[in-house]
Amino acid sequence: MTTELSLSPDALTGLLEQARQDYRDLAGRGLALDLTRGKPAPEQLDLSEDLLSLPGGRYNSADGTDVRNYGGLQGLPELREIFAEALQVPAAQLLAAGNSSLGLMHDCLVHALLSVLPGAESRWVEQERIAFLCPVPGYDRHFALCERFGIDMIPVPMTPEGPDMDVVERLVAEDPAVKGIWCVPKYSNPDGACYSDATVARLASMTTAAPDFRIFWDNAYAVHHLTDEPVGIADLLAACAEAGNPDRTFVFGSTSKITAAGAGVAFFGSSPANVQWLLGNNAMRSIGPDKVNQLRHVMFLRDAEGLQAHMERQRALLQPKFEAVARILDAELGATGLATWTSPKGGYFVTLQVPDGCAKEVVRRAAEAGIVLTPAGATHPYGDDPRDAVIRIAPSYPGLAELEQAIAGLTVCVRLVGYEQQAR
Numbered sequence: 001m002t003t004e005l006s007l008s009p010d011a012l013t014g015l016l017e018q019a020r021q022d023y024r025d026l027a028g029r030g031l032a033l034d035l036t037r038g039k040p041a042p043e044q045l046d047l048s049e050d051l052l053s054l055p056g057g058r059y060n061s062a063d064g065t066d067v068r069n070y071g072g073l074q075g076l077p078e079l080r081e082i083f084a085e086a087l088q089v090p091a092a093q094l095l096a097a098g099n100s101s102l103g104l105m106h107d108c109l110v111h112a113l114l115s116v117l118p119g120a121e122s123r124w125v126e127q128e129r130i131a132f133l134c135p136v137p138g139y140d141r142h143f144a145l146c147e148r149f150g151i152d153m154i155p156v157p158m159t160p161e162g163p164d165m166d167v168v169e170r171l172v173a174e175d176p177a178v179k180g181i182w183c184v185p186k187y188s189n190p191d192g193a194c195y196s197d198a199t200v201a202r203l204a205s206m207t208t209a210a211p212d213f214r215i216f217w218d219n220a221y222a223v224h225h226l227t228d229e230p231v232g233i234a235d236l237l238a239a240c241a242e243a244g245n246p247d248r249t250f251v252f253g254s255t256s257k258i259t260a261a262g263a264g265v266a267f268f269g270s271s272p273a274n275v276q277w278l279l280g281n282n283a284m285r286s287i288g289p290d291k292v293n294q295l296r297h298v299m300f301l302r303d304a305e306g307l308q309a310h311m312e313r314q315r316a317l318l319q320p321k322f323e324a325v326a327r328i329l330d331a332e333l334g335a336t337g338l339a340t341w342t343s344p345k346g347g348y349f350v351t352l353q354v355p356d357g358c359a360k361e362v363v364r365r366a367a368e369a370g371i372v373l374t375p376a377g378a379t380h381p382y383g384d385d386p387r388d389a390v391i392r393i394a395p396s397y398p399g400l401a402e403l404e405q406a407i408a409g410l411t412v413c414v415r416l417v418g419y420e421q422q423a424r
């Protein structure tokens with residue numbers, strides 16, 4: 001929550017004058033900085049340079065399969081073994097697929113619309129209305145998928161432990177049109193939240209009016225720690241099975257922010273019935289995944305320990321950037337009462353909360369000064385943040401010096417817009 005400090009009129013005038021002067025200086029510097037998307041920086045991609053010269057003349061997987069040929073729809077078993085623990089899915093229930101987990105989420109939605117899910121009475125497309133719960137703030141591309149397929153979105157407030165489960169339980173129990181929920185359970189995009197054990201237990205056991213309700217468990221940041229204390233979350237797939245709802249969860253993940261973004265491997269994990277359902281549907285669209293890429297990922301990462309060691313190297317590059325963001329926000333805004341922000345223990349984003357009604361204006365002023373941010377509202381369904389208060393900061397891509405300039409500039413915009421609002 002933003003706490004407004006009560007200022008005397010004279011003090012406010014002085015602070016506003018200073019902010020206006022700082023903004024004029026900022027705009028005069030002709031910056032061209034981009035904090036929009038959570039892309040890995042070139043140095044992070046360089047960590048996986050060796051991947052691109054693999055498989056280096058070896059084309060057989062562990063069981064002797066020639067990876068250059070068709071087949072193997074489930075993906076290489078040895079790669080699934082490496083990721084089973086991180087994604088909390090037994091390797092036998094994990095698919096290693098194409099290059100994008102978002103693509104898998106897209107396909108799961110399309111298949112659920114057009115073919116009957118395990119436990120469903122009919123295809124989703126035959127129902128009058130379909131709705132998904134959308135914890136907010138959340139990931140804009142999840143929301144874009146819902147819009148694309150005419151799925152209504154119902155915002156649910158996030159807490160530091162995951163979505164507000166009182167709200168979730170009520171909505172799923174009363175409305176059979178609610179067919180799913182988007183979850184980024186660890187180091188969430190954008191607020192860095194990690195789902196508590198209680199949240200996971202309630203998601204697994206809650207009563208849903210829809211028999212074919214699905215949790216889209218997008219564990220995009222499962223191994224993307226930023227501290228010495230890696231966060232562990234409870235195993236939702238196992239909890240669902242124990243609660244008698246084995247088919248409730250679709251788990252997604254990918255190596256996009258581990259090896260090469262867009263040239264990695266994506267994963268899908270679920271109950272045996274759901275895995276068979278997706279495999280059957282996938283068999284219509286592809287004869288098999290890119291096993292050459294999968295083999296080189298096996299050779300490059302080697303095992304779960306190799307994956308962990310690689311993520312330590314990623315962290316060494318990312319952590320200083322997140323520390324710089326925290327340091328500058330604290331120094332420039334800490335005493336103003338104009339903003340609060342998250343201190344994520346992993347993932348790719350910091351969420352900055354400014355006074356209600358200010359986020360769009362801060363983003364606009366920043367753009368005018370040459371600092372491009374994710375559009376305000378992108379973190380909410382239909383691009384509409386009703387309080388106009390949330391700004392997503394993506395610190396990964398710029399170099400440290402550029403990032404520091406951009407965040408310092410952003411704080412000037414927050415002071416300008418915040419004090420202008422108070423002076424009105």
Ligand code: PMP
Pocket residue numbers: 038099100101102103139184189218220253254255256261262266
């Ligand atoms: N899910 C989340 C939560 C993300 O933040 C991202 C990337 N920004 C993706 C999925 C995209 O993953 P992929 O590259 O595997 O499609």
